Amino acid sequence: MNYRLLYFASLRDRAGCAAEAVESDAADPRALYAQIAARHRLELAPEKLRVAVNGEFAAWDRVLADGDEIAFLPPVSGG
Amino acid sequence: MSAFRLAEIPIDGAALxxxxxxxxAGACVSFEGWVRNHNQGKAVQRLAYQAYPALALAEGERIxxxxxxxxxxxxxxxVHRVGDLAIGDLAVWVGVSAAHRDAAFAACRHVIDEIKARVPIWKNEFYADGFSGWLHPDGSPVAE
Known part of the structure; x- marks a missing residue:
């Protein structure tokens, strides 16, 4: 399936881009993160991240659909 | 206009x-978060905020x-700033009006605490030693 990935903060720096299109057989965010973490050498463990799908927070085992926009969110630090 | 906003230009607290x-309303309490010149013993020269706008606006409104x-x-x-900020700049402004002061103080405190913990905005500090780093909510550096 085709997904659009968004990167922020330390993950953006490490991935070297703010967004990218990926083709993947991963069915949920957990499997997808494992794939892209290996490819971009991301070192933040999934337990430290939150997931968003199509602009809303989502669970790691959410079933993804073709065309979904997924973001893995590092710990926030606004304010 | 939405009650939670992201701003790429300086925040006008008086207008808000x-x-x-x-x-x-018999009470108005506001909080201003300013850019500080140090964090955890390191001299900070400036900082930059990055946001995930769609989700930040939704989560801010929820709060x-x-x-x-x-x-x-x-x-x-x-209102929360995004982009590059200098020492002393207003980074975030919270204002609450209420009939009485107790609720206004408590609600203002609640809003800033929840914003810092939940809204997808990230702070990158640039240090005097030339390095920079993304921070956790407690002000400690992200390992990566």
């Missing part, structure tokens, strides 16, 4: 305070709606 004006439901207030507003 006027948006809260109400004949039935303000939850606050209005939980405290006896009239109105709550919050």
């Amino acid at each position: 305070g006027r948006e809260l004006a109400s004949a039935s 303000l709606a939850e606050t209005a439901a939980r405290f006896a207030i009239e109105q709550a507003l919050c």
Whole structure:
């Protein structure tokens, strides 16, 4: 399936881009993160991240659909 | 206009305070978060905020709606800067109006605490030694 990935903060720096299109057989965010973490050498463990799908927070085992926009969110630090 | 906003230009706290004006409000409490020149023993020269706008706006609105439901207030507003900021700049502004001061103080505190913990905005500090780093909510550096 085709997904659009968004990167922020330390993950953006490490991935070297703010967004990218990926083709993947991963069915949920957990499997997808494992794939892209290996490819971009991301070192933040999934337990430290939150997931968003199509602009809303989502669970790691959410079933993804073709065309979904997924973001893995590092710990926030606004304010 | 939405009660939670992201701003790429300086925040005008006085103008925001006027948006809260109400004949039935007896209290207005505001909080200003400023860019500080140090963090955890390191000299900070400037910082940059990055946001996930769609989700930040949605989560910010949720926090303000939850606050209005939980405290006896009239109105709550919050504006958070994104982009490059200098020492002393206003990074975040929260304002709450209420009939009485107790609810206004408590709600204002609640809003800034929840914003810092939940809204997808990230702070990158640039240090005097030339390095920079993304921070966790508690101000400690992200390992990566």
